[in-house]
Amino acid sequence: MLSHQLSADDLLRLYRSLQRIRRIEEEVARVYPSDKIKSPVHLSIGQEALSVGVIDALSQSDLVAGSYRSHAAYLAKGGSLKGMIAEMYGKATGSSGGKGGSMHLISPEANVMGASAVVATQIPNAVGAALTQKMKATKNVVVVFFGDGATEEGVFYESLNFAALHKLPILFVCENNGYAIHTPLEKRWATTRLIERVATYGIPAQAVVDGDIFKIRSLSAQMVDAMRRGEGPAFLELHTYRWREHVGPNEDFNAGYRSREAATPWMENDQVKVVGAMIDPSNKSLIDAEIEDEIAQALDFAENSPIPEPKELYAHVYAH
Amino acid sequence: MLSHQLSADDLLRLYRSLQRIRRIEEEVARVYPSDKIKSPVHLSIGQEALSVGVIDALSQSDLVAGSYRSHAAYLAKGGSLKGMIAEMYGKATGSSGGKGGSMHLISPEANVMGASAVVATQIPNAVGAALTQKMKATKNVVVVFFGDGATEEGVFYESLNFAALHKLPILFVCENNGYAIHTPLEKRWATTRLIERVATYGIPAQAVVDGDIFKIRSLSAQMVDAMRRGEGPAFLELHTYRWREHVGPNEDFNAGYRSREAATPWMENDQVKVVGAMIDPSNKSLIDAEIEDEIAQALDFAENSPIPEPKELYAHVYAH
């Protein structure tokens, strides 16, 4: 459904999720210089609408997999904020007990199946999760998020072929922010005909080039419905822009590899503001306040959580 | 050029190459039960026209890379027959001194850069050879032969992207015989839209579905010309049929995974016979006799060649 088809509640829900993720990552960036965060951070500031729009089309039992840049997906799907911050702080209460760091967020409760720091590795893992759904005949679908760079890894094509061959319920979502670290598409892609290529596997493939959360949400909803009907995988190429440096809390428009001008249209089309402007101001300030409060509590929680016991180093090498 | 555009000499040359390869492999199959051949053999009987047609469009200094099923390419490019048979016999005079066997034929003299038994590995290696041609500004092109199964390996797509990105002079030739060992395409490919997929890299891609050597030859010639003009890579999907078992000397139509009926149209369209029928019978018998003589000599040569010295085991682990 596009914006005019959404209810006021839908809009409130979308705004809350967008604003919450934006503010959480802004706070992470603010705290970062204090060295309380013991982990690299790959912020999704500017890219939130992709995770929020897609995941809003899912139900709780659907699965999501992502990468080191999937704080947004983790949070949108319902992953614990306290667990995430504590994990970044290296505390025992972190989502991985301090063993995974910011690049490997997981939440079995929210069906976030994990995140990987080796580009594209999560793609076949998510396909495997989709195979499980088919074998166990659940009605769940799996969504996997990855960057434009991940589409250069051979495993991406192997995964598309297998998912299409077995008509698996998986939605492939490429967050195309135009860069792999500092390297633009022009240096990595022979052409930009990605959705056309994916379509040759018999996979419905669509692009959203303007970051519009409503288009993203309605396309996702259509595709997820089709998947639940057993029609097999689908693919979304979502154009977006990374507002901060590849890794770390700062902007890097002075680094020379990209200009602030290129970012400006994206910043002016900030979906957090766009959706924020569509909801009742009093509701908005209520939500904003709740979010600030939740974040403050999460930072507190992480701050005051215990560090892991030394013996934890040796736990979980093997499952028993 | 199609058949009517070919000179009598062209036809004689094509026939000689086709008939020579066919007869060599038939002899290999005949000798096989004697256990003189110490190596698995993946015969290209029935597929000769692909290698012969493509390679006829090349010049001596162009490079060719292939797989375990590339006896035809090796021979068509001018690799030594004596070296090939001796290699299969495990003799010191083999193309690899008995260290490579039938799956790793190489001929620096004929610019056959090697063959690999790990499916698809030769593809990026050939792209690397094409990079060398570009860097050294030679006018040479590289041709890499691989099967339909190889297109399922991610490295194939990675290689296409890189070759197209750098406009490298390489012709990718997929010998699509419909099977990977005993597994048909239907169990491996989500769709058959291969050339369409390859085209999305900006790579000219064409298929020849009837095994016609003249179409193969003229398409190759056009593509090679374009490559020499610096227009970058090209792709050919050549349909064909394997007449013998995946590995070994025999037919296997009784194995149950494919029928002789499916093979019949291919056998009736045998390009060795087709081209043979286009040339003067007296020339034909002259060529046939020369071929038989050459093969007899090669078998003799291999038979009477010395076995490798024990110390050869330890040679060539490292280059000095």
Add this chain to the structure above:
Amino acid sequence: MFTPTNAQRVLRYVDALREGVEQEMERDPDVFVFGLDVDDHKEIQGSTHGLLKKFGSSRVFTTPLSEDAMTGVAIGAAMTGMRPIHVHIRNDFMMLAMNQLVNIAAKAHYMYGGKVKAPLVVRSMIGKSWGQGAQHSQALYSMFMHVPGLKVVTPSNAYDAKGCMIAAIRDDNPVIFVEHRLLYFTEAYVPEESYVVEFGRARVCAKGDDITVVGISNMVVESLRAQELLAEVGVYCEVIDPISLSPLDAETILASALRTRRLLVIDNAWTNCGASAEILARVMEAAGPGSNIQAKRIGFAPTTCPTSPWLEKDFYPSPSSIAQEIYAMVKGENAVSWTPDPERAKLAYQMQFRGPF
């Protein structure tokens, strides 16, 4: 070969493998088998025989040639509740699966703080002879031994093949299951009922006081032949089969070596950073100075595997080369050297084998 008292049925290694998988598939609907050509008429040399017919194509299916993604698929399926068995016709091809196995499978349980498990079995076959050569003959399991989070098992006989397979399938961790192709047609007593061979417990296959001989995979068979021949000339070997390499039962090996004061490890692999290096290092660390243990390794020649049989014969350890090495170690370098009867040093499983593949 090990003979459990209650088992009177003789089975081939390949059939024992198959039976182990079949019994687990019957017991647990989450177990499935996939990999290139598991469902064709060759049935991975017979090791998947009948599984398709019995369990259908949804639980027994071939794949595209996509080892990297298929490994990732197996891991993802395992992380979400299935128990996949992924089959490779050659151990060499697992090099395409390294990223998923080393960076994901081995680490998932740990880096997610114990919140997920990856119960996965990866089967692969080691090739030998008939021109397998450089890329179809490798045994690269030490690479997996190097990485915490993976288990590695190399059963040497039909009894262990079944028991280890069942244990591997039930294990909640990724298990690298390595089978030597020449063992497929060797026979042993194999109980019909389901049983597990526990990992991390080595087996003493022959008792002796002169030297401790550790054989790995098919080298257990070749060591036992050497042991028989040596017994006739009064040299008594204790032959130990570690069965699983990770976990590794170093204690059993150490205890034996401390008694015999001689240790020879025979691997069907390269020795450099191999399983044989690890075994010597563990013994050296644990035995301490003054233990006076003479130790040696035999494995592949430090070369690529050649195809020519005249070169290949020196690439591999053999009952003869093993026996001669043991004889020299026991009798001392300057003892008159001794060579076993070449005919009796030949192994049936080697002679049966004939090409093409």
Add this chain to the structure above:
Amino acid sequence: MFTPTNAQRVLRYVDALREGVEQEMERDPDVFVFGLDVDDHKEIQGSTHGLLKKFGSSRVFTTPLSEDAMTGVAIGAAMTGMRPIHVHIRNDFMMLAMNQLVNIAAKAHYMYGGKVKAPLVVRSMIGKSWGQGAQHSQALYSMFMHVPGLKVVTPSNAYDAKGCMIAAIRDDNPVIFVEHRLLYFTEAYVPEESYVVEFGRARVCAKGDDITVVGISNMVVESLRAQELLAEVGVYCEVIDPISLSPLDAETILASALRTRRLLVIDNAWTNCGASAEILARVMEAAGPGSNIQAKRIGFAPTTCPTSPWLEKDFYPSPSSIAQEIYAMVKGENAVSWTPDPERAKLAYQMQFRGPF
């Protein structure tokens, strides 16, 4: 650190690497550098600094994220006359390159009977700390040591970084060149002129009679600190840097261990089937019984690398843990244990280092 008498210029490891590459690129037009991000403004932590400007984008260029194919491209280019240097920002990512390195690069010269060569350098960096964690901190070089046909080098200082780089580029074989990220800003005397550090020759970095300590990569630096601290309490270590792991100069290590009767190998890697296992095994085989050598290994904890610094600190060997281990080995287990001053056990290169990456 090693100080050649004729060299008075101090250079950082990262600059020495760069200089070695630059000088070879000047000398030989066939040398080129490629890999993810070699040409961006971060310049692989500065190790490719200025190369793009000087040699242009045809000889210094980034690639798509396609490690498998890029490795194959490097090999193919090498087989046809070029001398590629392929760069990985992390050693962990080389798991994607295993198939091409193990099945093609290591074997091409041999399986083609010497008719081709693959002169290739594969650079990769080992990460540490600041949440690098499970997938960005591994040191998997023992996997490459296992495979004949590959060479492996792990320079520990700026002098060797340059000399080994030049030697690697000139080598006609595939060379796996492994750099520890924390070494990048350590300094040493580095001659301006071109020179090679020959592979297969270990260096004795410090002389001592009480124990032979072998350090690998950055563990040379940490061992030397331990050695300094121990000297003050009358424990004298002989510290050896193998420099290249394949070929490995076991003779130098053996000679020292036969003299000190104590051997401790410290690796920045897992010990199981690691370089440290190979070194112990070689010494045990060659020293023979009666050599009475006490041997031990220290490396990564046998776990995945955790991100939390409170867990990570016990994952790695440190000057303190090394010194204490040495002290216990020399003084005997039941000697009163000793701990070095924690402040002085800290290493500058560790303290300098700060995130994000």
